[in-house]
Amino acid sequence: MHTRVLVTGFEPFGGETVNPALEAVKRLEGRTLETSEGRIQLCTKAIPTVFGRSVEVLEKAIEEARPDVVICVGQAGGRHHITPERVAINVDDARIPDNEGQQPVDTPIVAGGPAAYWTALPVKRIVQSLQAAGIPASVSNTAGTYVCNHIFYGLMHLLSTKYQTIRGGFVHIPFLPEQVVDKEASSMSLEKIVQALEIAITTTALHTTDLVIAAGTEC
Amino acid sequence: MHTRVLVTGFEPFGGETVNPALEAVKRLEGRTLETSEGRIQLCTKAIPTVFGRSVEVLEKAIEEARPDVVICVGQAGGRHHITPERVAINVDDARIPDNEGQQPVDTPIVAGGPAAYWTALPVKRIVQSLQAAGIPASVSNTAGTYVCNHIFYGLMHLLSTKYQTIRGGFVHIPFLPEQVVDKEASSMSLEKIVQALEIAITTTALHTTDLVIAAGTEC
Amino acid sequence: MHTRVLVTGFEPFGGETVNPALEAVKRLEGRTLETSEGRIQLCTKAIPTVFGRSVEVLEKAIEEARPDVVICVGQAGGRHHITPERVAINVDDARIPDNEGQQPVDTPIVAGGPAAYWTALPVKRIVQSLQAAGIPASVSNTAGTYVCNHIFYGLMHLLSTKYQTIRGGFVHIPFLPEQVVDKEASSMSLEKIVQALEIAITTTALHTTDLVIAAGTEC
Amino acid sequence: MHTRVLVTGFEPFGGETVNPALEAVKRLEGRTLETSEGRIQLCTKAIPTVFGRSVEVLEKAIEEARPDVVICVGQAGGRHHITPERVAINVDDARIPDNEGQQPVDTPIVAGGPAAYWTALPVKRIVQSLQAAGIPASVSNTAGTYVCNHIFYGLMHLLSTKYQTIRGGFVHIPFLPEQVVDKEASSMSLEKIVQALEIAITTTALHTTDLVIAAGTEC
Numbered sequence: 001m002h003t004r005v006l007v008t009g010f011e012p013f014g015g016e017t018v019n020p021a022l023e024a025v026k027r028l029e030g031r032t033l034e035t036s037e038g039r040i041q042l043c044t045k046a047i048p049t050v051f052g053r054s055v056e057v058l059e060k061a062i063e064e065a066r067p068d069v070v071i072c073v074g075q076a077g078g079r080h081h082i083t084p085e086r087v088a089i090n091v092d093d094a095r096i097p098d099n100e101g102q103q104p105v106d107t108p109i110v111a112g113g114p115a116a117y118w119t120a121l122p123v124k125r126i127v128q129s130l131q132a133a134g135i136p137a138s139v140s141n142t143a144g145t146y147v148c149n150h151i152f153y154g155l156m157h158l159l160s161t162k163y164q165t166i167r168g169g170f171v172h173i174p175f176l177p178e179q180v181v182d183k184e185a186s187s188m189s190l191e192k193i194v195q196a197l198e199i200a201i202t203t204t205a206l207h208t209t210d211l212v213i214a215a216g217t218e219c
Numbered sequence: 220m221h222t223r224v225l226v227t228g229f230e231p232f233g234g235e236t237v238n239p240a241l242e243a244v245k246r247l248e249g250r251t252l253e254t255s256e257g258r259i260q261l262c263t264k265a266i267p268t269v270f271g272r273s274v275e276v277l278e279k280a281i282e283e284a285r286p287d288v289v290i291c292v293g294q295a296g297g298r299h300h301i302t303p304e305r306v307a308i309n310v311d312d313a314r315i316p317d318n319e320g321q322q323p324v325d326t327p328i329v330a331g332g333p334a335a336y337w338t339a340l341p342v343k344r345i346v347q348s349l350q351a352a353g354i355p356a357s358v359s360n361t362a363g364t365y366v367c368n369h370i371f372y373g374l375m376h377l378l379s380t381k382y383q384t385i386r387g388g389f390v391h392i393p394f395l396p397e398q399v400v401d402k403e404a405s406s407m408s409l410e411k412i413v414q415a416l417e418i419a420i421t422t423t424a425l426h427t428t429d430l431v432i433a434a435g436t437e438c
Numbered sequence: 439m440h441t442r443v444l445v446t447g448f449e450p451f452g453g454e455t456v457n458p459a460l461e462a463v464k465r466l467e468g469r470t471l472e473t474s475e476g477r478i479q480l481c482t483k484a485i486p487t488v489f490g491r492s493v494e495v496l497e498k499a500i501e502e503a504r505p506d507v508v509i510c511v512g513q514a515g516g517r518h519h520i521t522p523e524r525v526a527i528n529v530d531d532a533r534i535p536d537n538e539g540q541q542p543v544d545t546p547i548v549a550g551g552p553a554a555y556w557t558a559l560p561v562k563r564i565v566q567s568l569q570a571a572g573i574p575a576s577v578s579n580t581a582g583t584y585v586c587n588h589i590f591y592g593l594m595h596l597l598s599t600k601y602q603t604i605r606g607g608f609v610h611i612p613f614l615p616e617q618v619v620d621k622e623a624s625s626m627s628l629e630k631i632v633q634a635l636e637i638a639i640t641t642t643a644l645h646t647t648d649l650v651i652a653a654g655t656e657c
Numbered sequence: 658m659h660t661r662v663l664v665t666g667f668e669p670f671g672g673e674t675v676n677p678a679l680e681a682v683k684r685l686e687g688r689t690l691e692t693s694e695g696r697i698q699l700c701t702k703a704i705p706t707v708f709g710r711s712v713e714v715l716e717k718a719i720e721e722a723r724p725d726v727v728i729c730v731g732q733a734g735g736r737h738h739i740t741p742e743r744v745a746i747n748v749d750d751a752r753i754p755d756n757e758g759q760q761p762v763d764t765p766i767v768a769g770g771p772a773a774y775w776t777a778l779p780v781k782r783i784v785q786s787l788q789a790a791g792i793p794a795s796v797s798n799t800a801g802t803y804v805c806n807h808i809f810y811g812l813m814h815l816l817s818t819k820y821q822t823i824r825g826g827f828v829h830i831p832f833l834p835e836q837v838v839d840k841e842a843s844s845m846s847l848e849k850i851v852q853a854l855e856i857a858i859t860t861t862a863l864h865t866t867d868l869v870i871a872a873g874t875e876c
Contacts, residue, residue: 189410189411334744615793616791622737
């Protein structure tokens with residue numbers, strides 16, 4: 001097995017100066033993970049926290065990297081756990097503007113698209129692997145209705161309609177400690193988050209037996 | 220400046236198999252911290268989670284180590300922050316039994332003792348230093364009424380009545396991630412907790428100018 | 439306008455001896471709400487907290503009552519708010535057994551059904567009306583994967599396939615105070631919950647202009 | 658038994674337009690509670706949320722009402738429970754300014770006063786009575802370091818030094834629902850809060866056998 005994985009992280013939004021997803025994803029850039037069944041080659045992409053454009057940037061990254069697996073990562077401020085998302089829903093409903101000032105309300109992401117897409121990640125196995133490694137984790141049933149759910153739905157729509165050999169999904173991560181030094185909110189250290197993403201990636205690769213190995217371009 | 224600091228941590232209780240306080244304190248055993256104004260020599264002691272006996276073990280450790288500073292550390296499961304405690308109150312009121320089955324209710328810790336003792340740690344400065352290092356922290360106004368408050372009050376009573384040259388206090392720390400892998404509760408990595416205790420110790424040593432340097436026995 | 443509304447509530451589950459949904463729904467039985475645009479006639483039904491059978495009981499109640507609107511109500515223990523649900527997903531995934539011992543894991547509710555159904559309640563308007571009345575409320579994006587989501591999905595599937603003139607959806611409510619007298623959990627008084635359901639019902643009736651008025655049997 | 662009880666509530670602060678304590682206390686003004694052992698006559702006083710002046714207003718009210726019992730009531734936003742306070746500590750440490758712009762930091766309330774005063778209310782019995790009535794309740798070990806703790810300490814100091822026949826203490830109450838209609842925070846209905854205060858008052862009167870009955874002025 002030789003698996004290529006594209007991991008994406010959002011740029012900071014909502015007044016934050018860092019995004020733990022981007023910080024974690026940067027640590028994964030260019031790395032290779034060794035597993036019992038082969039190597040996993042990682043490449044990464046920073047995604048603008050912008051409705052619409054985020055999915056364009058994602059598709060371009062998929063075209064360039066030709067990955068077997070795509071895992072998009074975003075911040076779920078306030079959650080205690082690493083939460084692989086189960087389902088993406090076809091609606092944008094923004095409580096705050098995105099980084100370009102857009103604030104869609106109750107708008108379909110894909111006109112005529114299905115109400116929801118299921119993740120194609122083995123989310124239960126990921127949670128088991130994370131807990132076994134001492135990392136708080138649970139499956140989430142909502143990715144919200146902001147840009148995180150937007151890119152998750154956009155990703156699954158792309159995989160469903162154009163890139164049917166690629167597996168993908170979305171993982172939410174908590175705040176970093178430095179984001180909440182004086183706030184009553186949960187957080188997780190960057191080291192744990194990076195370790196959690198490595199485990200999520202490895203677990204996905206090992207349990208996605210029908211992955212089609214992409215030939216070609218380095219990612 | 221050469222400062223000797225005794226750091227104590229409780230043994231696991233309440234059905235937990237680890238106590239983050241003890242785990243963190245073990246990492247500090249025998250270490251030396253270098254500061255701009257001199258060295259800090261650390262020694263540590265595991266304390267039984269038992270009313271009464273915990274203070275006896277603490278006093279014995281003080282007698283042996285002859286420290287300048289004593290910092291007792293305990294777990295405050297559910298808190299997001301490192302919380303130096305401001306005040307110890309003269310009451311035991313246990314919701315669950317201690318590790319020897321004792322469960323005192325509304326009992327004075329020291330008959331005839333004052334209702335409360337203030338910490339002698341620079342708790343505001345410790346919080347500032349922790350936040351500056353990216354670690355969530357705040358001053359707490361209650362150490363509860365279980366063994367943590369018990370040893371805190373017992374410590375301050377000892378320092379007030381027998382060891383008046385020693386400074387001391389209590390710091391509560393969150394759960395470790397591995398304690399809450401499937402619970403909806405906040406946690407902090409062991410690395411962060413150890414770093415936080417180092418900062419608390421260093422800040423105390425640097426802002427306790429009237430510490431009397433103990434001569435003699437190695438700690 | 440004369441609108442007939444069927445409101446359902448679940449029987450207690452998970453070790454609880456009451457279910458706030460059932461308690462609230464009982465208070466609505468047989469009542470008539472007067473609005474600026476006509477009368478709303480309420481009928482109610484207790485639903486077993488059981489996968490499968492809950493939807494059978496619901497369908498029988500729909501057959502009997504021939505309502506214009508169906509609102510299913512369930513307890514979301516721990517939530518602060520009245521939360522009308524936005525979307526039902528096609529999966530049963532039970533953390534605890536239901537009242538007949540069934541505990542399905544990652545099982546479709548309707549084999550071959552769509553991944554999700556949107557509510558047909560005006561959830562944003564309901565939230566606005568509730569907040570205007572001083573009642574904490576927000577739209578929820580997940581009804582979970584237990585019997586609440588099960589009946590919600592089952593309801594929307596029935597309305598989509600067999601009862602296309604009926605509008606419906608699901609509303610989650612908090613614990614009652616008496617359920618959490620010694621627990622650290624949020625609650626809402628029964629009076630507020632009943633008032634909230636009245637508002638949700640009235641708001642739905644007033645903003646569902648294309649309701650087809652059912653003739654016939656008393657509800 | 659004929660008992661006279663003075664109940665106080667704070668004016669709104671911190672940007673809130675209502676204070677649940679004041680709203681609840683208004684409902685008690687002039688009322689008489691009948692118990693198995695006699696009548697309880699209630700009088701009330703609105704207290705400015707101001708360091709220093711709050712205690713002056715309180716003392717004037719005590720002078721006028723000549724009560725047997727004084728219960729001060731304040732809002733503890735975010736708490737789920739009615740929380741009778743166990744202990745008042747001798748420090749003002751304000752995170753936000755009071756209603757006259759004062760923001761003391763680490764300042765003694767009474768110079769030379771004891772570090773803490775215990776409540777003179779039967780707080781455990783009050784909690785039991787509340788829970789038996791279906792109202793979430795627990796004893797709190799900290800009234801904070803803002804104006805609530807300030808008046809609590811000030812009250813206990815007055816009772817200790819000048820009014821030794823009067824019993825008193827402090828009870829914290831949650832937000833009202835209308836304060837948190839769009840916030841993720843716990844609340845309790847005004848009806849429940851008023852009922853809780855009645856229970857706290859009655860329980861105190863019935864378990865304070867050595868109350869000296871004040872003769873004289875109507876309260």
